[in-house]
Amino acid sequence: MAKNLPIVPTAKPGSMAETPAGSTWREKRPVLMNCTCLEVTLYCPDGALSIVEGKVSLDLNLCKGCGICANECKDGGIQMVPEYTGAQGVFPVKGEE
């Protein structure tokens, strides 16, 4: 039986985040090490970085791992760490498990 779907293929804004595709194909993810200025939120093409209570906040459900943020931060405040190690699956970042 085919699934019941809307006639026109549509989805509510943000529904991609509910089944995050980006987080399954991401090879690296950013880690906010010493992120003090808020400017970097302007560079993220996927809206994964936002300002929450005056601080930069990262939503990993939206992040595709492009690394633009890490590249733009001239102070090295953001670093990219590997998401996978080969076929073994997710490699948890220390302190974030």
Next chain:
Amino acid sequence: MSTTLLTGSEAAAYGAKLAKIEVIAYYPITPAFPAMERVSKFIQDGELKANFVRVESDHSALAATLGASLAGARAFTVTNSQGLLYMTEVCYHTAGLRQPVVMACANRALSAPHSRFPEQGDAVSQGANGWIQLFCENNQEVLDNTIQAFKIAETVKLPVLVNYEGYVQSHTLEEVVIPDQEKVNAFLPLVRFKTLDVENPQGVNTVTSPDFYMDYKFRQNEAMNEAVKVIGEVAETYGQEFGRNWSGLIETYKMDGAEHALVCMGSMVSEARLAVDELRSQGKKVGLVKVRAWRPFPVEALRASLKKVNKVTVFDKNIVYGMGGALGTEVRGALYGQASLNVNSYIVGLGGRKFGLNEIKQVIELSEKTVKQDVISEWFGL
């Protein structure tokens, strides 16, 4: 109701005007151009209240038409050949997004080498894109099918391509009956099918995972299957209202007792009728099956109408390289295992090569001479 002389392109424009289209986006191309010219004149003269969107390419023309349709407007455009090819990507979008867009297409041969002459190769190239495709045999049918196309499209929620041949129809004057506006209004009331809504924002054509994509495609194909029934019903109601029933997916002509059936679509049908009349008067048992809807392909209807003949001759004004004529291949596929008959198919009239009454009779003669083995897409008229 009035009767006037119209070219095929003008007939398409009249059909669109009577359907009260609200948006047309267009990029000029020959030979469909006069249709757009007429529509723009209707708008200029205040006879039609529609937005004319000028764009920089055919791709954008269909994209703007699709956008208008998503916003709930009754939208229409016209193109042919290279323009249709350039639209291909958006053609798939329109069908996949289930928008009831109607497009008229003045069939013209495809480049290279460059040609401006009639052929059905452009429509055939779009045979898998999800659009319903109707072929018209004369200019009256162009007008009638354009109106019916909106009814079909809005019922099954799929776009419809209304094909008529470049020059042979697009630039040839014929007597055409123009129905009364009130009657068309009653036949085709405006039903809004709105997807874009500022009160309820939605992402359209979102990335779809393997969990859903196939189900969407199944539903889209189901709509095509539904069209098999709807096209016939719409033709029937239209016939009752306006006195011209163009029949559903196919029309049979003098098929009673026929042993040899001709199968073709588009303007060739008119001449094939004459050939059948002439051969019948000589006592030859020849009949004709006109394919009016090429998509959805009329598999069941063809099986039913051709089960008693022992020979079928298909004329294809298109070539699928390495395989043959599209119609011949599909007719043979539909009939396979159904009956013991020959399906002989011929590639004819490409790029405007003459294929009139005399040529039709010559092919019939060639086909009559064959025995047992099918003739698979032999080239005629080289």
